Amino acid sequence: MKNNPKTHDALFKWLITSFTEEFFAHYFPEIEIGQYRFIDKEFISKYEALKESLKGDLFLVMEIEIDGQLRETVIQIEHQSQKEDMSKRVFKYACYAWLLKEKPVWSIVIYTDEAVWRKQMPDSFWFGFDRVHKKQLYYFDVIKVKAEKSADLIKKHSLMCKLLALKADDKGTDPEKLIYEIYLAADQMKDKLTNDQLLLIEQWINAYKKVPDKALESIKKEVKMDMIATTISEHIFLEGKNKGRSEGKAEGKTEGKIEGKIEILENLFLQKILTREQFEKAIEPLRQQLKELME
Missing domain, CATH: 3.40.1350 (Trna Endonuclease; Chain: A, domain 1)
Incomplete structure (x- = not known):
């Protein structure tokens, strides 16, 4: 990466x-x-x-x-x-x-x-x-x-600032402590964060970490962040399931669940997390299902 x-x-x-x-x-x-x-x-x-x-x-x-x-x-x-x-x-x-x-x-x-x-x-x-x-x-x-200094960014309440600490001037800081502080803040805010934001945290840390994978896993377990969705497929499944549950219950139809998954895929494509080929391959069967339900 x-x-x-x-x-x-x-x-x-x-x-x-x-x-x-x-x-x-x-x-x-x-x-x-x-x-x-x-x-x-x-x-x-x-x-x-x-x-x-x-x-x-x-x-x-x-x-x-x-x-x-x-x-x-x-x-x-x-x-x-x-x-x-x-x-x-x-x-x-x-x-x-x-x-x-x-x-x-x-x-x-x-x-x-x-x-x-x-x-x-x-x-x-x-x-x-x-x-x-x-x-x-x-x-x-x-x-x-x-x-900006990583030591200053990591102290801020903003989770975005804490993430940027991994890309800022990290002289004089402990790379493991930076990641620990990010995961700790994410765990404390977990109820307020979307699955999209949780996935971003995981992808961001994996891209910019300066610690071995073994140390990273240890930190995640310590702050109870080892169970978050870490792959795009898990993310789509969780978001589609949650969105479908809320919309489907309100409408009494399956359309809400499918439309929720389509929206997630569109957002991931917009954010360039999915390539066009991945996007089209994943969304085509969902569009077909939706079309059949609407007929």
């Missing part, structure tokens, strides 16, 4: 979609975030030519309410695992986002590279010129995960 940058893109996208409020509260505490929705599928379907270029990349687009205002803003989030100037790409896709929604665009680049920055990466792109203002610049926010 550590050698596949696309996997890391998917994990960071999953992190933000699972802990959206915590993400904005941590990095932009001065901004109040209201209602929001993700519009990835709508974006990519509108721009057919972009499907291949965006395939496998982290490109989150969402509409969001800011500071209590009813105006909608499109949030564009890019993840970059190497030190590279992203300004041209950010502006290019910000233009696409504006064309789709015709609403203000807020662009954010998240760097998770290991390099020590002596010079900051650009946070603007020169896109225009006029005689009064001269250069016209498009500005965007830059987040450098490695700029």
